[in-house]
Amino acid sequence: MKALILTWLFANWIELAGFVTTAVGIWLTTKRWLICWPVVLAADIFYLVVFFQARLYSDTLLQVFFIAFTLYGWWNWWCGVRQEGEVRIAPLGARALTVGILVTAVASLALGWEMTRLQASLPYLDAALTCFSLLASWWQARRNIANWWAWIAIDGIYIGEYAWKHLWLTSVLSVILVVLAVIGLRDWRRAPTTA
Numbered sequence: 001m002k003a004l005i006l007t008w009l010f011a012n013w014i015e016l017a018g019f020v021t022t023a024v025g026i027w028l029t030t031k032r033w034l035i036c037w038p039v040v041l042a043a044d045i046f047y048l049v050v051f052f053q054a055r056l057y058s059d060t061l062l063q064v065f066f067i068a069f070t071l072y073g074w075w076n077w078w079c080g081v082r083q084e085g086e087v088r089i090a091p092l093g094a095r096a097l098t099v100g101i102l103v104t105a106v107a108s109l110a111l112g113w114e115m116t117r118l119q120a121s122l123p124y125l126d127a128a129l130t131c132f133s134l135l136a137s138w139w140q141a142r143r144n145i146a147n148w149w150a151w152i153a154i155d156g157i158y159i160g161e162y163a164w165k166h167l168w169l170t171s172v173l174s175v176i177l178v179v180l181a182v183i184g185l186r187d188w189r190r191a192p193t194t195a
Helices: 001-012 011-029 036-053 055-083 093-119 125-141 145-162 169-190
Strands: none
Touching: 011 036, 011 145, 011 169, 036 169, 055 093, 055 125, 093 125, 125 145, 145 169
16 A cells, blocks of 8 residues: 555656645735745646646646746735735726626637647636636736635636546645635735725
């Protein structure tokens, strides 16, 4: 049994490292601690490799964007801490919400169509989850509370996608991320907002 566990750990160490850094990074994000960003950056890199190996090309591309958004979020939060002394929540207007969702829906269809040409696995589902994850990441980097509502829905669907692709550890991580998103929503509702 010990040999079987060690074999599994050796074969799946990148996914395990992504699992741990993602869970820790998102938990730190729920607390609005600036240290969340370098931890999330490590998770982005680990999962870039995992998704490429699983032929989930939209999710692979998503990690590239996550890396960019992580660097932007790190900078944006750092500027907020310097100016306001803490990470404050920024309001998201109805227009920005509506435009974000509509543009993301159209982008999901376009990316899904392209992924079918590349013979990607689950092309439209993976593309939609990728595009809406980008939207949620943008909202998170901008300190908008709506990011947590989006992550609850996105990660809930990811549970099934990753189970379908036999990425069991990542499917379990998605369950944890839904719980963390609920915690983030609760904690960010209590946080001070910008003017």
